[in-house]
Amino acid sequence: MDTLKRFDRILRLYFLLQSRASVSIQDLQQIFGTSKRTIYRDIKSLELAGIPILSNNGSFGILEGYRIHASRFTDEEMLSLLVAEKMMKQHQTNFIRQQFDSLLVKVKSSFQYQQKVAFDELEDKLHIMPDTKATSYLPTIINTILESVSERSILQIDYLKVGNMAKQTREMEPVGIFFERGFWYVLAFCLTRLAYRNFRLDRIKRVKITDIPFTRKHQSIQILRSTLAEVPTVDIVIESDKEFSHFLSFERDTYGFYKEEITSDHARMYFKCAAHPTAFVRWFLRFIDIADILEPEALNDELREIVRNGFKKLTSSR
Incomplete structure (x- = not known):
């Protein structure tokens, strides 16, 4: 034996x-x-x-x-x-x-x-999260992106952001591809923002490999995702009237939006906000007549304080 x-x-x-x-x-x-x-x-x-x-x-x-x-x-x-x-x-x-x-x-x-x-x-250019299902769709542009990674050539894309019908042209240095929460993403160094960003592949409407070489050397996607995940975030949940929820979609990605649940009357949105909570509150201030902060309650206290101070300033200046 x-x-x-x-x-x-x-x-x-x-x-x-x-x-x-x-x-x-x-x-x-x-x-x-x-x-x-x-x-x-x-x-x-x-x-x-x-x-x-x-x-x-x-x-x-x-x-x-x-x-x-x-x-x-x-x-x-x-x-x-x-x-x-x-x-x-x-x-x-x-x-x-x-x-x-x-x-x-x-x-x-x-x-x-x-x-x-x-x-x-x-x-180390392909990262699949544990919740991936074998039936998940794999976009065909994945080959082009990985070719860009291997050749270290800058990638040019037309990207469609949530709530914005106009495509934006971006140049990026892709690091790798990963699957999370039902979607494929490319993690790339965005040459417009000069920072690492995640781009959903189903929102990329055009992709082209340029002849321009990468401007820097990048760590593996696993290391970068782990490093970026270490940035402290605040879990925030808001709810808006369904009729007006599209107004919130224009800038919500900036504050870590990652999920939305739609009911017959409302739209509930979930955030992992890496920005300072006050920055989120001041953005949300524009929508206080059509939306509510459900969690955390401390943000409502800050929201009330901003509104009170604003009201005092307005009335005292008359």
Whole structure:
């Protein structure tokens, strides 16, 4: 039984090494749950079997050109495979997830060397949140955006903001793509705002890769999203008359709007506001006749104070 287990492990190791450009000894330990000594022994067994193993600073790979079968995958096929891999990692059934991992390793083992490198580079450009459903729609412009990321060429888009029918032309340096709350987004450094912004892909009406190179180097999408998420926010809930709710849509994204619930009479809007709460209150002041702040109550106290001070100033100036 131990011999069979070792044979299976060595076979998996072979497929794994053939599926990537290189794998570190630490990753191999984590994948197989064994010691460094065991990994080195299994690699030695592959070498004795005539498989050309390359070693570089604690990472291992198989000599380019040595493979069971060389298949040429299109960029679209590789992207679909990456999306499937990330989605299957969230599968609720361990057995299915593990079997898919085993199958994927065998498929990736047939990649040509440059395909392995390209697949590894795409790995940190696509981020899928745990609530992603397999039936979620993947916009076709995702290929163009990832091409912009890989080539480090500035992307030009026509973007349609909520509540604004006029398209805005933006130039950006995309970092990567992620899926959240039912929508695909691109996280990019906006050259108009000179700051990182999220853009919903279904609101991008035109996309074009320019010949202009990126102006700066960007961290991975996971690191940037984690860093940006560390900015303290205030959870705010407001409710407006449904008839007039469209008036609030023009600038609400500035204050962290992320969700809206519509009933027969009202529109309830949810915010994660990174701006100072006073800035939100002063924006909301324009809508006090058609909307209410439901949470937090402290904002209503501030709203009343602003209104009282304003009223005193108006009456005292007469």
